[in-house]
Amino acid sequence: MNRHTKADILRAGIAAPSADNSQPWQFAWCGDDLDLRIDAGRSGRVSDTRYVLSDLAAGACLENMIIHARSLGYVADLQTFPRHDDELWVARVRWRRDPECDQPEPLAGAIEQRHTDRRFPWAGPITTDTQTRLNAQARQIPGQRLYWPQTPRERKAALSVIRQAETLRFRSPTLHAELFSSIRFPVGWHTACEEGLAPAALAVEPPLRPAFQAMRHPAVMTMLNRLGAASVLGWRSAWLPIRLSPGLCLLVIPSTARSDVLAGGRALQRVWLAATLDGLSVQPYAAAGVLSLGFVSIEPAFQGPLTRLGPALSDLCASGHGLVFLRLGYARSVPRCRSGRRTLASFGVFP
Numbered sequence: 392m393n394r395h396t397k398a399d400i401l402r403a404g405i406a407a408p409s410a411d412n413s414q415p416w417q418f419a420w421c422g423d424d425l426d427l428r429i430d431a432g433r434s435g436r437v438s439d440t441r442y443v444l445s446d447l448a449a450g451a452c453l454e455n456m457i458i459h460a461r462s463l464g465y466v467a468d469l470q471t472f473p474r475h476d477d478e479l480w481v482a483r484v485r486w487r488r489d490p491e492c493d494q495p496e497p498l499a500g501a502i503e504q505r506h507t508d509r510r511f512p513w514a515g516p517i518t519t520d521t522q523t524r525l526n527a528q529a530r531q532i533p534g535q536r537l538y539w540p541q542t543p544r545e546r547k548a549a550l551s552v553i554r555q556a557e558t559l560r561f562r563s564p565t566l567h568a569e570l571f572s573s574i575r576f577p578v579g580w581h582t583a584c585e586e587g588l589a590p591a592a593l594a595v596e597p598p599l600r601p602a603f604q605a606m607r608h609p610a611v612m613t614m615l616n617r618l619g620a621a622s623v624l625g626w627r628s629a630w631l632p633i634r635l636s637p638g639l640c641l642l643v644i645p646s647t648a649r650s651d652v653l654a655g656g657r658a659l660q661r662v663w664l665a666a667t668l669d670g671l672s673v674q675p676y677a678a679a680g681v682l683s684l685g686f687v688s689i690e691p692a693f694q695g696p697l698t699r700l701g702p703a704l705s706d707l708c709a710s711g712h713g714l715v716f717l718r719l720g721y722a723r724s725v726p727r728c729r730s731g732r733r734t735l736a737s738f739g740v741f742p
């Protein structure tokens with residue numbers, strides 16, 4: 392593999408999504424073998440102490456690289472979590488040139504176009520054909536599946552659990568600090584940034600921007616919460632956009648073992664790329680799934696609502712663990728501001 396091909400594969404990897412645009416990936420080449428590690432400095436925050444969010448991002452990054460390499464004629468032999476005593480070492484990928492592997496890889500064409508869209512409302516419907524295509528992409532990764540709340544009762548239950556989780560992110564001072572620390576207010580409301588969340592990517596309406604910006608101060612958030620701000624924010628950031636979107640599905644993983652979470656990230660990425668090819672906009676909602684796993688440590692006052700999330704979510708999906716909701720729909724245009732990426736050289740050791 393020449394330098395150009397290696398750089399191309401890594402570029403596809405870093406186009407993957409990551410929670411709060413944290414980009415928690417590190418790469419090292421050892422000949423033609425590639426090691427993917429979680430970046431200790433960009434992971435492990437309060438919602439990521441078990442690396443659930445980082446493993447999802449690592450899975451998405453791996454899948455992008457595998458798909459792109461296949462379009463260049465390489466297949467991947469994947470060894471996940473190679474050493475049990477090294478929790479940050481996610482995978483070693485051995486690339487093999489495969490003369491048989493010359494079929495076009497349609498998902499590769501969506502890698503650079505895929506993005507998060509937080510705007511609404513979006514048009515529908517999302518046909519059963521489209522749902523079947525997205526289901527098939529999730530199932531390409533063994534054990535992974537999508538659940539689509541269909542009946543009004545199921546949709547209501549899903550909306551309720553998402554709203555409760557999103558509300559908690561503004562009520563709990565710990566979660567509030569985590570959320571607002573990833574927003575790069577200094578770049579202003581019109582430009583992108585290469586790491587973290589640019590305010591412009593958040594789809595906050597202009598009249599609400601000063602209030603939203605003031606909420607980064609814990610004292611302001613606490614005061615506004617006395618007036619019910621967290622509930623309004625949960626309604627505005629989750630309930631309303633989802634209610635006004637034609638599609639909602641949940642990525643369900645078979646267990647919370649790290650290998651299954653990583654595989655979940657691979658499935659998430661395949662679904663998202665296929666949705667992009669179909670012209671769909673996507674916004675993930677991860678708080679409900681991650682908080683419901685029960686390891687996120689927040690203030691005792693919020694333990695009650697936190698512990699209710701798990702049972703509510705498992706009522707929804709008969710078996711397995713619902714991890715990431717995806718809101719879907721057809722937007723008329725692409726968002727003006729997309730999240731940036733750091734330079735490739737900042738991701739690690741290269742030949």
Ligand SMILES: Cc1cc2nc3c(=O)[nH]c(=O)nc-3n(C[C@H](O)[C@H](O)[C@H](O)COP(=O)(O)O)c2cc1C
Pocket residue numbers: 406407408409410411412413444447448451505506507508509587588674675676677678729730
């Ligand atoms: C595991 C994971 C969880 C995410 N959770 C959320 C979320 O709860 N809400 C949201 O708006 N975006 C969420 N995102 C989207 C990221 O913020 C987004 O991927 C990142 O900012 C990079 O932007 P891009 O997807 O446009 O490349 C999540 C992404 C991943 C991979």
